[in-house]
Amino acid sequence: MKITNTVVKKHGLKPEEYSKIKELLSREPNLLELGVFSAMWNEHCSYKSSRIHLKNLPTKGKRVIQGPGENAGIIDIDDDDAIVFKIESHNHPSYIEPYQGAATGVGGILRDVFTMGARPIALLNSIHFGSPSHPKTKSLLEGVVSGIGGYGNCIGIPTVAGEIKFNSTYNENILVNAMAVGHVKKDKIFYSKAKGMNKSVVYVGSKTGRDGIHGASMASAEFNEDSNSKRPTVQVGDPFTEKLLMEACLELMKDNSIISIQDMGAAGLTSSSVEMASKGNLGIELLLDKVPCREENMTPYEMMLSESQERMLIILEDGREKDARKIFEKWDLDFVVIGKTTDKNNLTLKFKNDVVGEIPIDALATKAPIYDRKWIKTKLPEKKIQIKDLKKIKLEDALLKILSSPNQSNKSWITNQYDQMVMTDTIQRSGSDAAIIRIHKKEKAIAVTVDSSANYCKAHPHTGGKQIVCENWRNLISVGAKPIAITNCLNFGNPEDPKVMGEFAECLLGIKEACEFLDYPVVSGNVSLYNGTNKKNISPTPVIGGIGLISNINNTINHYLKKDKNIILQIGKNFGKLSQSIFLNEIYSITEGPPPEINLSNEKNNGLAVLKLINNKLVSSIHDVSSGGLLLALAEMAFKSGYGVKIDKPKYLFNLMEYFFSEDQGRYLIEVEPNNLDKIKNILNENNIFNETIGIVQKDYFEVSGELKIKINELCNINNSWYNNY
């Protein structure tokens, strides 16, 4: 087949990129080689637009064992324990085929974690859909949720936390981000870097089929009317085989047979072999006749570009083949030596005794294009809306409307489709500020959460970037955890649009500043660009997944009210700023104005002071104040607890809407016993933490003095109503 301009374009490569390929090879590539280049040089695998911005993120810290660049990040949680974690997007496949797209998203991220030697202990997800009234939303939603559940439930790893949001910006391009967290002993970590010449390269796991060919290239282009015809590029998940593969790999990892191991994710056999060789400064030779195939007459091109799931590539120590094979045979999985490492620094592909492709490794990896794309700043929007100019609404009506809205309503209809308890270490399940997972057979635990704030990021990317890191940090504090590190999934539109590239650059700047200030490094992540359809880009949606450490499992806390007549304190200052709030958005459909300001030093001081109170057992319950503001946070503390609250009218900010619905940052609500109040106030005042008593816990009723009084179970019913009627 002759390589024409059309063929190059079909591979997602620009003319200038094709010229660079010819230059690097000093000749024209054949079709197989072109396919391999397209798989390695697409945005998804090469990070060509994002790399120069990513390198500014803080990635080091005294607990960081492995930062970005490996299959997942690793942090030290004391003793001989470490946590391996990463988040990844599966947006494009999930829009085309929601069940399989979401399921294989979960499968892929799990492999990234157990490839490093860790047993996965928790799954999280962040899913974003278009407007509930959009004709596609309901079926996409049901498909994605059952896909996430279908994979995690079957493989037996609890899905413990997540977020779901509806916004018309995702009408034609949903977001499905999955995060996996695993536990590993520090001396049993495995990496993907190849070492040594003439070592066996072993293929294990499922057979290779024609599914997912060019999946990574698809994920690196915008959608258009033909997107449905891309269905064959979506992979099909098999959680049962992944369970076998996971157990077999973890069994093999008990001894020292493995030199390096890499899962076959995006761009399958191509990217796994190239990454291993590139990191080890070696070459790799693959005998493609040996690749176990599911279908007949597969060509080298198809084998190299297939994204069939549940496959791994392992480089073995000499003489370990027999024992390793036994393990994979026990689990009924393929185990085939398909090649060896070489000192030629090439990717050499052989088929039927011919060399069918030969490409220098560095041309595929380190010499892949890097772009410093044009970007423009987003100005801080002006505040134009004055609350006094808006049509008046009663506090009760506003609260009920917000509580019954799709975004704020109870999400148990989703979480009830996930097994949250398998592995029997889930101390706190979803619905809390963060989930808590005990380290198996230990007295310590980790807290995990994922967060995003697309509306804030759209209004002002720099502030939005800071805000999500802070909110994520705050959520971990709110369950009694010391925040340690994050992973991020950066979902943006088309990077060739300077506005989008600006959103990317500025969100990242915000993330960097907050992470540096809070000593909260980024240890892994994923970039998903080209989220949009027909030139319409999604709102910038970076998603942050955070891990915190709870050194003593008896020191966890949740947000459910505990006791009649306890006192409720608000920590952090309420400025009554409403722009970009849920209140303005849900009640008045107003989406203009600046997001709430971030004061990093208040954020840190407030959080650390609160953590101190929790560790001294002075707090009965705690909740952070985030989207929806003070009143929504109070309602969430009341649900499930059976208790209500009696809140005083504000002593300042006499407009009730500003007081109860502003989303000013760095705030927490804590419930305390009356006899501890003086002690707590002293600690807070000594640390210059702004705090005020706002009300008390009472039985049965949710009340704001003289303004509203609702029975708690009525409030719950309203909060539960949305999905039942959807």
Next chain:
Amino acid sequence: MNSSVIVFPGSNCDRDIAVALEKLQFKNKMVWHKDASLPKSDLIVIPGGFSYGDYLRSGAIAGKSNILNEVIKAANNGCLILGICNGFQILTETGLLKGVLLRNKNLKFLGKDIHVKVINIENKFCNKYKKNQILKLNIAHNEGNYFTDNDHLKELEDKNLIPFKYCDENGNINQENNPNGSLNNIAGVFNDKKNILGMMPHPERMVDKIISNNDGVNLFTSLLN
């Protein structure tokens, strides 16, 4: 007391049940499905999970595996058998328990805490519970909707072969508190001799206060009695 936990490819509650058994002083052994024989066991547990991916029909392939012949022999000799979730499905596939487990009535996976009432305490598995005691347990299944023919259903009720029924937190047994559509709110059944128990809720998830409660403990300590 000696216990064995059978592990199939795709079992995923095998570690959880082993942890619970060991915590409650059982001497436990794990048995791989390809093993030809069983270790000496007073109790055999078939754990939850997705044996063989549940691809054909939940429990169908595991029900035909080698080790199950040994389990059937042991059961016929009076050994105690406990099948939880997928284990219950496997027991119905082997014929050790009658009835079938259909798709949940809402056609969705259900992972949540539910309440059950202890109906029968005169047996090896429940003698430490109080009659009509209400337990909070956890379910996690796609196919937990127990169904059987009318004659067998009558037999189950008449012979008191139903240890657990789904109920609300106050013990009311009605359709509103039937999570999956099971006939008569059945959450678990015995065979005639009451040495084999199959149940959809997971007692092994309720033996540790820090993650849930201790409502499952007595099921295991009853066996030690």
